[in-house]
Amino acid sequence: MSSTQSQTTSASLCPKIERQWLEARSLKSMLLSGLTWLVAGIGAIPLFSIIFMLVTEGGARLDYEALVELPPAGFDMGGGFGNAIVGTLVMVAIAALISVPFGVLAAIYLAVLEPHSRLAKNARFVAKTLTGFPSILAGLFTYIVIVMHFGYSALAGGIALSVLMLPTVILAAEEAMKQVPVRMTDAAYGMGCTRTQVITKVVLPSGMPGIITGVMLAVAGAAGESAPLLFTALFSNYYMEELIEPTASLSILIYNFSAMPFDNQIQLAWAASLVLVLIVLIFNILARLIGRSKH
Template structure:
C-alpha cells in the first residue's frame, strides 16, 4: 500500500465524529445560560415600556375620537374639547426643525465623511456633535430665547429652531456614518469613469447612504416631537390653531404639562389621551426609522 493510500485511510470521515452538541458540554451550557440571561434582561427592560403603554391605552384610549383630535382645548369648567391645535402645532414645529437641521446636517456630514474626514476641523466638529447629543434640551430653549424670543416674542419659528438645535447632532452623526459605510470601490469606480467629486457625492454616496441618513432623520424627528423643555422658552402655548409662524403655538408636550396639573377631570383625561397620541407619533417615527434602516 502506498503512502498516499495509507494517509487517506487514516483520515476519519465526518460520520466517525460525533458532531451533535452535547447538552452537558461546558460551551453548550455557557451558551444556554448567556442566551437565557439576555432574554431575561430584555424582558425586564421592556416591562416599564409596556406598562406605560398599557396605562396610556387604559386611561387615554377611551377619549380618542375625531372630535378630540380636531377640537380646541376646553376652558377650566367646560367638558369635552380636544387638542387638535396641539397636534398641528407639534407637526409645524417639527417640520420647521427638519427643514433647518436636515440640509445643514447632511452638508456637514458630507464634509466630515467624504470631503475632508481627517482634518482638524472635521475632528473638532465631530467632537462637538457628539458632545451636543448629551446637551440638555432646556438649554437649547434658553439659547433660542436669548437670541430670538426676547426680540420677536414667542413663536412657532423659535420653537422649531430650538428643536433644530437638538436634532442637528443626531442627523450629522447618522449621516456621516451612513456615508462612511459606502464601499470605497464604488467611489473609485466612479472616479475611474471620469466623475468629479461632486458627481460622486450626488450620484453615488448620497443615494447609497440614503437609508442610513433617513434613519438618523427619523430618530431625530422622533426625539424632537416629544420635547417639552425648549418649547416652554420659545413657543409657549396657545388655545387656538396656528395662523402664522411668528405667534405662540400649542404643542402636545406642553398641553400634557399644563393639563396634568389642573384639578379638572376632563383636562386630566385629555392629558392622558394626548400622551397616548404623542407616544404613537414617536412610535411611528421609530418604526419608520427601523424599516428604512433595513
C-alpha cells in the same frame, strides 16, 4: 463513485457534531442567555405598563372630537387638542427643514471632503458631545437669541428643536456615507467624474437609506421634547395662524392639563399622551423599515 457513496464518505469524514448540554460551556451559555432574557423582561415591565395605561386611559377619551377640537377652559366638558397636534407637526417640520440640509452638508464635509482634517475632528467631537446636550439648554439658548428679541413663536420652537436634531442627523449621515464602498467612488473618479458628481451621483444615492433613517430618528426624538418649547413656543389655546406667534404642542398640553384639578382635562392629557407616543412610534417604525431596506 456514486452519489450515495460520496455522501457516505463525506459523512464519515465530517461526523455529526451534537451539543453536549452538560458541558461547562453549554451550561454557561444557557445561564447567560437566561439572565439576558430575565433582565430584558424586567426592563420591559415599565415600558409595557406605561403603554397599557396609555391605551386604557387615553384610548377611552380618544375620538374624532379630541383630535380636531380646541382645548376646553376650566369646568367646560368636551374639547380636544387638535391645535396641539398641528403645532407639534409644524414645529418638527421647521426643525427638519433647518437641520437636515445643514446636517447633510456637514456630513459630506466630514465623510468625503476633509474627513481627517483638524476642523473635521473638532466638528465630529462637538456633534457627539451635543447628542448628550440637555434639551432645556437648547431652549434657553433659543430664548436668549430669538425669543428675547422677537417673542414666543412656532419658528423659535422649531429652531430650538433643530439644535437638538442637528447632531443626530450629522452623525447618522456621516456614517451612512462612510458605508459607501470605496470601489464605487474610485470607479466614478476613474470614469472622469468630478468630486461634486461623485457626491451627488454616487455617495448621496447610496447612503440615502441611512441618511433617512437618521432623520426619522431625529424627528421622533424632537416630537417628544417639551423643555425647549417652554422657553420658545410657550402655548396657545387656538390654532396657529402665523409662525411668529405662540403655538400649542402636545408635550406642553400634557404638562399643563396633567396638573389641573379637572377630570376632563386629565383625560385629555392621557389621550394626548397616547397620540404623542403613536407619532413617535410611527417615525421609529419608518426609521427601522428604511434602515432594513438598505441591506
